[in-house]
Amino acid sequence: MLTRCHFQINPFSNFQISMLDKIGIAKRIAKEIKDGYYVNLGIGIPTLVANYIPKGMNVVLQSENGLLGMGPFPFEGEEDSDLINAGKQTITTVPGSAFFDSAMSFGMIRSRKVNLTILGAMEVSENGDIANWKIPGKMVKGMGGAMDLVASAKNIIVAMQHVNKAGESKLLPNCDLPLTGIRCVKKIVTELAVLDVTPEGFKLLERAPGVTVDEIIKATLGRLIVEGDIPEMVID
Amino acid sequence: MNKTVKNADEAIKDIQDYATIMLGGFGLCGIPENCITALVKKGVKGLTCISNNAGVDNFGIGLMLNTRQVKKMISSYVGENEEFERQMLSGELEVELIPQGTLATRCLAAGYGMPAIYTPAGVGTEVAIGKESRKFMVEGVEKEFLMEMAFDADFAIVKAWKGDPHGNLIFRETARNFNPMMAMAGKITIAEVEELVPAGSLDPDQIHTPGIYVHRIFQGVNYEKRIEQRTVRKR
Numbered sequence: 001m002l003t004r005c006h007f008q009i010n011p012f013s014n015f016q017i018s019m020l021d022k023i024g025i026a027k028r029i030a031k032e033i034k035d036g037y038y039v040n041l042g043i044g045i046p047t048l049v050a051n052y053i054p055k056g057m058n059v060v061l062q063s064e065n066g067l068l069g070m071g072p073f074p075f076e077g078e079e080d081s082d083l084i085n086a087g088k089q090t091i092t093t094v095p096g097s098a099f100f101d102s103a104m105s106f107g108m109i110r111s112r113k114v115n116l117t118i119l120g121a122m123e124v125s126e127n128g129d130i131a132n133w134k135i136p137g138k139m140v141k142g143m144g145g146a147m148d149l150v151a152s153a154k155n156i157i158v159a160m161q162h163v164n165k166a167g168e169s170k171l172l173p174n175c176d177l178p179l180t181g182i183r184c185v186k187k188i189v190t191e192l193a194v195l196d197v198t199p200e201g202f203k204l205l206e207r208a209p210g211v212t213v214d215e216i217i218k219a220t221l222g223r224l225i226v227e228g229d230i231p232e233m234v235i236d
Numbered sequence: 237m238n239k240t241v242k243n244a245d246e247a248i249k250d251i252q253d254y255a256t257i258m259l260g261g262f263g264l265c266g267i268p269e270n271c272i273t274a275l276v277k278k279g280v281k282g283l284t285c286i287s288n289n290a291g292v293d294n295f296g297i298g299l300m301l302n303t304r305q306v307k308k309m310i311s312s313y314v315g316e317n318e319e320f321e322r323q324m325l326s327g328e329l330e331v332e333l334i335p336q337g338t339l340a341t342r343c344l345a346a347g348y349g350m351p352a353i354y355t356p357a358g359v360g361t362e363v364a365i366g367k368e369s370r371k372f373m374v375e376g377v378e379k380e381f382l383m384e385m386a387f388d389a390d391f392a393i394v395k396a397w398k399g400d401p402h403g404n405l406i407f408r409e410t411a412r413n414f415n416p417m418m419a420m421a422g423k424i425t426i427a428e429v430e431e432l433v434p435a436g437s438l439d440p441d442q443i444h445t446p447g448i449y450v451h452r453i454f455q456g457v458n459y460e461k462r463i464e465q466r467t468v469r470k471r
Contacts, residue, residue, distance in 0.1 A: 064336065065262045066410045076468040081265065081461040082397075082409040088263040088316075089467040099409055101416045101444075102262070102288070103344040106337030110355065112375075129360075139325070140333065141315030147363060148337030151356035182360035 021191040024208065025159050027052045027235045029118055029189050032157055038062055040109070040149060042119030043087045045159040049118055060096075062114050064105050064145045069097025086145065106145065110152045117153035119146065121160045121185075123175040126201040126222035128185040130158065131177035143180060150181030162190035162219045169221035171195070171202055192216050194233060201225055206233045238401045239453050240432065244274035247426045247452045251280055251391055254307070258343065258387065258418040259287040259297060260394040263316070263464045266411030267296050268395040270428045270456040276303055284308040286387055288339060288414055292316045295462055304328070312336035316464065335363060338384050340417055345386035347420020347449065354381035392422025395456070396445070399429035400436070403450025404443045412444065419445045428456040 022045050030052035033039060040062045041047050050070075053059050061070040063085045070085060071092035079090040108114055123131040130150055133143040150156060163169055171188065188195045193216045194206040201223030207216055207230050217224060241247045248271055251257065261267030275283075276299050283306050290309050291298035300306050301319050308330040314320055323329035334342075335357040345353045354372070358364050359380045368383040394415040397408035405427055407415055419425050427445075432455035 063410070065265075066413050073467045073469040075471050079463060079466055079468060080409065081463045082411040084263065084265050084410055084464070088265070088464040090463055090465065091467070099407075099412055101407075101412050102336070102340035102414045103417045106340055109337065110357075139315075139321050142311060142313035142333040143335055143363075144313040145336035147335035147361065148355070148357040151359060179361045 022048065024235055025189050025191060028194065028233055029157055029159055030054070032187065033057070033059055033116065035059070037115040038068065038113060039116045039118065040064060040114050040153075042117070042146070042149075044120045046118040046120060047087070049159075062105075062108070063091070064102075064109065064149070066100050066102060066105050067093065067097060068100075069094045071097070106148050109145075109148055112152060112154050114153065116155045116157065117149045118157045118159060119149065121158045121170070122164075123170050123172055123177050124158055124160070124185050124188055124197070125172050125175045126197070128183045128197040129175050130156075130180050130185050131175040132180050134178045136178070146180050150184045153184070156185050157187045157189060158185050159189055162192045162216075169219055171220045171222045171224075173222045192219055195224075198225065203227075204230050206231055208233055209235070237403070237447065238435075239403045239447070239451060240401045241452045241454045243454055244270035244428060244456065245277065247271060247428070247454055248274050248278060248391075248393070251275065251278070253280055254282040254284075255280070255390045256284040256286065256388070258389045258392040258422055259285055260392075260413065260415035260418045261287065261289070261296070262410065262413035263289050264292065264296050264462045265464075266395050266407070266413050266415055267291070268393045268426075268428050268456075269296075269459055269461075270454075271393045271426060272296065272299055275305065276300055279303070279305070281305050282307045284310065286310045286339070286343075286389060286418075288312050288336060290314045290317050290320050292464065293318050295460070301329070308332065310334065310339070312339050340414060342384055342387045343414065343417040343421040346388065347417055350386060352383050352385050354383055356381050358382055387421055389422050390424065392418040392425040394419045394425065394427050396427055396429045398431045398433055398438065399427055399450075399453050400433050400438050400447070401453065402435055403427060403447030403453050404438055405429070405445035405447075405450065406438060406442055407444050416445050420449045424451045425449055426451065427453045429453060430456060430459060
């Protein structure tokens with residue numbers, strides 16, 4: 001692997017949660033990335049994860065519109081209209097990158113060459129179902145590549161808020177919203193906690209600094225397994 | 237072979253009302269700008285368009301939506317277009333949303349002469365409704381797949397960086413996206429290129445789409461190559 005990715009992606013995009021929270025989530029998820037990984041980052045918090053990949057680690061970012069080796073945004077005046085990411089933002093390449101067509105892009109996703117997919121969600125159920133593309137009654141924009149990614153990825157981490165704007169849990173016994181994929185999410189990182197999705201339900205692994213286990217229990221509607229002392233997340 | 241036509245008007249002159257056309261591009265990146273302009277000028281109506289996105293309000297396929305030329309869109313993501321939204325909500329425009337990889341692979345299947353493909357995308361979701369499914373063993377585990385049909389398009393319209401009179405095409409960077417597999421999938425494929433070079437001057441090892449798939453080619457003019465989301469960093 002030829003590329004090293006430690007660069008800044010613009011953090012000033014639209015989020016409800018505070019800067020500290022979303023950067024914290026991104027930092028915590030970055031710890032899940034291992035040397036040698038090919039990673040697909042979804043739009044939003046997942047994009048920020050690129051900024052916190054540990055220095056010296058060889059990681060290649062896949063952009064499903066046809067690029068391996070995605071680099072940071074270009075310097076002003078160096079934008080290239082032929083070079084965008086899946087969010088249609090102007091980007092750059094890193095040394096050792098490769099372009100390909102959309103069929104091959106989803107070929108490498110479907111055949112599980114991409115090691116890790118990180119994406120956002122509206123709801124996740126205790127058996128790992130995910131809903132993140134459609135809200136009935138609202139304009140539906142489409143699933144883009146999300147259904148392909150969640151149906152095929154070996155390892156899917158969801159970055160999201162624990163509760164929605166109305167204060168309702170997004171970690172549910174069953175998803176209410178139309179599904180994007182079934183039994184696919186492996187791990188969830190929220191502003192409150194890190195959880196694994198297990199055959200028995202959500203398993204609490206870590207809590208965010210200053211957050212109590214009780215607060216996490218209250219914010220989780222799906223089945224939650226709490227065993228022993230739950231350590232605080234370590235975020236550098 | 238010389239498949240060169242004069243311009244976009246000549247290239248699309250036999251596209252009739254109610255035709256099914258594929259249009260290459262991802263967002264506004266790698267879209268056939270000249271042919272879209274020519275289709276608007278020709279005023280052909282009732283089109284079914286297979287394209288990953290539907291342009292923006294005043295550019296790309298958005299131009300054909302403004303003139304009510306599109307009857308149906310088959311896309312994976314259509315979020316950037318107010319007129320699209322209005323026509324979709326009023327029922328003027330039929331919209332079929334399909335997973336992006338399914339869209340790409342249904343084009344690929346057509347170009348490879350395969351009637352259908354199996355994909356796990358959409359299993360257990362509303363995308364699976366009414367579709368045949370089948371289980372296969374994958375890495376020792378039984379997994380469900382949906383059968384998705386190859387597209388059947390009258391025309392494919394693609395945009396390449398360079399091409400030659402044989403129809404050989406080379407794409408540039410992420411403007412490649414859906415263009416190569418759509419080029420393979422049309423009954424008639426029209427390619428517009430930024431630079432049409434003399435036959436024999438492209439390196440055969442560097443060709444992305446061999447000319448056999450391309451029926452008409454021309455050098456486009458006045459490319460805008462608009463950027464949808466201009467994102468930069470400080471020096």
